Amino acid sequence: MSFPLLTATAVVPALGAVVTAAVPAAQRAAAKWVALGFSLLTLALAAVVLVRFDPGGARFQLTESHAWIKDFGVRYELGVDGIAVALIALTAVLIPFIILAGWHDADPLEGARPNSRWRPTQGFFALILMVEAMVVISFEATDVFLFYIFFEAMLIPMYFLIGGFGDRAGGRSEEETATQRSYAAVKFLLYNLAGGLIMLAAVVGLYAVTADHLGTGTFSLQEIVQARAGGQLDMASSTERLLFLGFFFAFAVKAPLWPLHTWLPNAMGESTAPVAVLITAVVDKVGTFAMLRFCLQLFPEASKWATPAIMILALISIIYGALLAIGQRDIKRLIAYASISHFGFIILGIFAMTTQGQGGATLYMVNHGVSTAALMLVAGFLITRRGSRLIEDYGGVQKVAPVLAGTFLIGGLATLSLPGLAPFISEFLVLVGTFSRYPVFGVIATVGIVLAALYVLILYQRTMTGPVKAEVRSMPDLRVRELVVVAPLIALLIFLGVYPKPLADIVNPAVDHTMSVVDKKDPRPDHPVTDAGWFHYSPKSEGASHDGASGGAK
Secondary structure, three states, X not given: OOOOHHHHHHHHHHHHHHHHHHOOOOOHHHHHHHHHHHHHHHHHHHHHHHHHOOOOOOOOEEEEXXXXXXXXXXXXXXXXXXXXXXXXXXXXXXXXXXXXXXXXXXXXXXXXXXXXXXXXXXXXXXXXXXXXXXXXXXXHEOEHHHHHXXXXXXXXXXXXXXXXXXXXXXXXXXXXHHXXXXXXXXXXXXXXXXXXXXXXXXXXXXXXXXXXXHOXXXXXXXXXXXXXXXXXXXXXXXXXXXXXXXXXXXXXXXXXXXXXXXXXXXXXXXXXXXXXXXXXXXXXXXXXXXXXXXXXXXXXXXXXXXXXXXXXXXXXHHHHHHHHHHOOOEHHHHHHHHHHHHHHHHHHHHHXXXXXXXXXXXXXXXXXXXXXXXXXXXXXXXXXXXXXXEHHHOOOHHHXXXXXXXXXXXXXXXXXXXXXXXXXXXXXXXXXXXXXXXXXXXXXXXXXXXXXXXXXXXXXXXXXXXXXOHHXXXXXXXXXXXXXXXXXXXXXXXHHHHOOHHHHHHHHHXXXXXXHHHOOOOOOOOOOOOOOOOEOOOOOOOOXXXXXXXXXXX
């Protein structure tokens, strides 16, 4: 029996959460190091998964399958494709930086009375590791019911991270801060639980449909896709559309897609900066990932039926999120609305139904995670120094903390997709893929690029340039621990911006497979071009055969 690598990748952070929580209350420093150690061990396992994954091999690799609840056809079934591998690697890379960035975020406040039983520090880092475990297994699960369990279960630790360990800055009373944290946590939970309950009804409906057509019900993604391809599972259009909507609603809440997005600005604004990164760079990616893995592959005809409406919602997210980001006075809420705009681009690329669009959307998931982490964590360091999230309370920071200002600028430039930084190629491919099939949508989406430049540059100008405000004159520059957090993220943004081929090579075969399941081919361009390297525009027409070897980022 081979070593269960995928299970280990999820179990190690879960075990780390238990061990961290069990550290004695007085040993806060030890708890931090234990959590960091387990996160690094998880990163090592994710690296092994990345190395052992063969982009040219089987669709799902490193598979594990065991009977679980036989009477209901539920199996413990894991497997990874290129998209899952990329997102597992993103999660494993970001968690150690999240832990380092939040090193002091759960320490008792100065002057607080010691409590021998209360372990806020241990709880904070244990919850982060537990979220990592649940996110990783969500990326690995190929059984729909298994995925659903962890898709919902991750809400519990996230609720406590938002409500119990919120932002201490903002110039508000402790009572008001606690009230706002509780409001944000409850809103996060209610929105996502509502989506999850609707999805549960769709999951049960899917089981009933498979039982009716196949004789025995199943939740296995591979079995359902194969049965559909072989003609054994032929859903009625109305049934497929209802099931699709049940799944998509839950994923759109998690993503988040307008108008189901309103929980995100509250959750990110009231969270600590590391938890805000955990929300938007890690947890929310489960929603867009699931659209590719489950919505498109389980319900291909319904996905095509819903495409025009979803793309309109994605366009609204792009423009609406960017416009509200421009008008924000709060740094963290600005970044939250910017993320809503970016998720609009991701969903637009997914439902453009082109290899360029879906390849760009997958790259965008990874690159957005890195760029948002860099910007939000530096913003968190800035807010901690000043004790305020308001943009108007800053000015002239680059003169007193040039390294902080420089890293903040690079994170901001990545957010607006500057050429040479990682998000640029993602956004470019999404726009190319969208324009090739839906030119009007592609043109409208480009407005989001202009608006992104406005909110990022306005934010930088108002906080970092101009006269030095008295409150920031003594602001220290980035410390060693903070540089250890930010420098690798900046390096990764530059590397993936200059040389995205390694990441593109991993995700492209999975994108090609998704396109073949949905039975969509790239439209023929008016002026076909020949292959010019890792990126080329495929000249295949709608009616041509799809050989799965070309398309977007290759």
